[in-house]
Amino acid sequence: DADVTQTPRNRITKTGKRIMLECSQTKGHDRMYWYRQDPGLGLRLIYYSFDVKDINKGEISDGYSVSRQAQAKFSLSLESAIPNQTALYFCATSDAGGTGELFFGEGSRLTVL
């Protein structure tokens, strides 16, 4: 089984719908992140969490919210999806005591029509 698991892997939805992407990890890491990847723009940080009670905005947090339900679970929500949120979303984890090496999930491809 993968160390970082994302669900769903693919989702097509309509403008205005609420969407939740879920991430769970078995790495035992405290730090978790949500990134989006767009062609030509690279990976950009949406939100990150250093522990269960810590939530921080990243570079592009507008239109998104997150919930850290447990050390192993970090979910990303789009309250009212819009077409420019069509992208590939990645969850990642890292060890607080390490050098920032990120462990990524397999990605969730979201299409907003």
Added chain:
Amino acid sequence: SQKIEQNSEALNIQEGKTATLTCNYTNYSPAYLQWYRQDPGRGPVFLLLIRENEKEKRKERLKVTFDTTLKQSLFHITASQPADSATYLCALVGRTGANNLFFGTGTRLTVIP
């Protein structure tokens, strides 16, 4: 704000040759630099890390150099193989905090048999 440029969006190379990928940056002083590999439809996978006070790092057929004066890192794959075909991402890591890791857009390497 920081800017990261990875040379050519795509690089084709003959099997057996050395592939050299470039990562240039401006407006940033990273504590270290990471390289990741990303296969189509998959999450990035960490390969190597080099610290600001290190000139060169090696791992099997991979070699990374880091020149903080030129603000450049070079990533070499020697004796390249078709299985090395993937997109390679560089990431700059700052000194503190979690919103201090910035990715380049990647170079898509194709090794031709």
